[in-house]
Amino acid sequence: xxxxxxxxxxxxxxxxxxxxxxxxxxxxxxxxxxxxxxxxxxxxxxxxxxxxxxxxxxxxxxxxxxxxxxxxxxxxxxxxxxxxxxxxxxxxxxxxxxxxxxxxxxxxxxxxxxxxxxxxxxxxxxxxxxxxxxxxxxxxxxxxxxxxxxxxxxxxxxxxxxxxxxxxxxxxxxxxxxxxxxxxxxxxxxxxxxxxxxxxxxxxxxxxxxxxxxxxxxxxxxxxxxxxxxxxxxxxxxxxxxxxxxxxxxxxxxxxxxxxxxxxxxxxxxxxxxxxxxxxxxxxxxxxxxxxxxxxxxxxxxxxxxxxxxxxxxxxxxxxxxxxxxxxxxxxxxxxxxxxxxxxxxxxxxxxxxxxxxxxxxxxxxxxxxxxxxxxxxxxxxxxxxxxxxxxxxxxxxxxxxxxxxxxxxxxxxxxxxxxxxxxxxxxxxxxxxxxxxxxxxxxxxxxxxxxxxxxxxxxxxxx
Amino acid sequence: xxxxxxxxxxxxxxxxxxxxxxxxxxxxxxxxxxxxxxxxxxxxxxxxxxxxxxxxxxx
Numbered sequence: 001x002x003x004x005x006x007x008x009x010x011x012x013x014x015x016x017x018x019x020x021x022x023x024x025x026x027x028x029x030x031x032x033x034x035x036x037x038x039x040x041x042x043x044x045x046x047x048x049x050x051x052x053x054x055x056x057x058x059x060x061x062x063x064x065x066x067x068x069x070x071x072x073x074x075x076x077x078x079x080x081x082x083x084x085x086x087x088x089x090x091x092x093x094x095x096x097x098x099x100x101x102x103x104x105x106x107x108x109x110x111x112x113x114x115x116x117x118x119x120x121x122x123x124x125x126x127x128x129x130x131x132x133x134x135x136x137x138x139x140x141x142x143x144x145x146x147x148x149x150x151x152x153x154x155x156x157x158x159x160x161x162x163x164x165x166x167x168x169x170x171x172x173x174x175x176x177x178x179x180x181x182x183x184x185x186x187x188x189x190x191x192x193x194x195x196x197x198x199x200x201x202x203x204x205x206x207x208x209x210x211x212x213x214x215x216x217x218x219x220x221x222x223x224x225x226x227x228x229x230x231x232x233x234x235x236x237x238x239x240x241x242x243x244x245x246x247x248x249x250x251x252x253x254x255x256x257x258x259x260x261x262x263x264x265x266x267x268x269x270x271x272x273x274x275x276x277x278x279x280x281x282x283x284x285x286x287x288x289x290x291x292x293x294x295x296x297x298x299x300x301x302x303x304x305x306x307x308x309x310x311x312x313x314x315x316x317x318x319x320x321x322x323x324x325x326x327x328x329x330x331x332x333x334x335x336x337x338x339x340x341x342x343x344x345x346x347x348x349x350x351x352x353x354x355x356x357x358x359x360x361x362x363x364x365x366x367x368x369x370x371x372x373x374x375x376x377x378x379x380x381x382x383x384x385x386x387x388x389x390x391x392x393x394x395x396x397x398x399x400x401x402x403x404x405x406x407x408x409x410x411x412x413x414x415x416x417x418x419x420x421x422x423x424x425x426x427x428x429x430x431x432x433x434x435x436x437x438x439x440x441x442x443x444x445x446x447x448x449x450x451x452x453x454x455x456x457x458x459x460x461x462x463x464x
Numbered sequence: 465x466x467x468x469x470x471x472x473x474x475x476x477x478x479x480x481x482x483x484x485x486x487x488x489x490x491x492x493x494x495x496x497x498x499x500x501x502x503x504x505x506x507x508x509x510x511x512x513x514x515x516x517x518x519x520x521x522x523x
Contacts, residue, residue, distance in 0.1 A: 306506045308498075320482070332488070339492050339495075340495035341495075343499075344500070350517070351506050351509075354511050355511060401498070
């Protein structure tokens, strides 16, 4: 077969394993496409071409020798630059961390994807220290939206959204503390999975907020998302929060019927502060799934507030030493937020953590009567780069702080979410498919059904 | 004229040995106002005394 820029990981792996294409040819095509388009998209901060070629040759040698190869044989992928990549300093979007010694070992999730045959081709741009919803970066420049390069990718995993949305690679990894996988998925028109808190190892990635940090994949199809997710599952003693549950593969279950699943639309907080396109996108998905009921998630606005408090204070604590020693080397906007976070009184943080447990119990009650909740991934399609304010429900609000209004109350209690792209014109927008903890299988099955119905899809990059 | 939070910012800055240059102060103040407003939203919600956080720590 001919590998095209939009070829899925599943098709690539099949072609490589079957001898219709070499892994090296696939990797060379990806490197050429990165070279051609990334001067505009600015999604990569490092391209690991030599490493990728060596890895691809090794896969081709294995195939020639008749050895069994993994489910992602020859599939190029890239990672947000907060993942350790052996030989590179883990910059985490910052200027300061560039002075760190190069990482000695890859992050666990990179090791697991490569064990399945995938080939790392580089590290991706991101908002500084992941405290960002825009994908803009003062040190490296903004990553750009592949559908309109004058617009934001969303953040903080902006390079991940741009690289997959621009079809430079079929799979990328990112992190999500308050929405940083789901927001770029929405703005860049791709699929993203924020798994259950603790499902995927965070070992050897640069942290932001230990209470809320998740890692997960982006892809252009649900099958690719599931293939990457399955390859990365499993316990890891190097991440204190990582589950001890065994691997629960989802790929074999994707085709199962979704009949009988109880799907509801999230009401209240999730129906406020939205532009018409977000309402339209949720409407399309709800209609396709036959969902008419609206369920109110109790105290979701307060959950968002508590997530904000925990984020700003844990983030401040993480960076306290750097704020003292190198304040002028931060993005000023990030620095000023972190300094403010250091000044929040401790009882508010304690109460936010206690509220988190209370809120979790309420939401778990809700999951006794529903299996799936639908909510907007973002209030709007991708704003213009540099846009400061938007008007929501008649109120002028800062873009940066409010893009994650609908993602924060969900990640706050670690619920798994598949962000699915609804290809509206002229720009796509995402919907959150939210399920109970450890039920990624349900979310991915629903996403797969929507994809087969033609309701959700990753549109070809229109801005390239 | 001094803003209401300025004395607090000065005191915490000193207590934490955390520099806040004059040029940064308006943005720090604005961010702190947001954090405290959202913190109040959490604070005013009555929780049972027995409520505990859900720490990851395992003994």
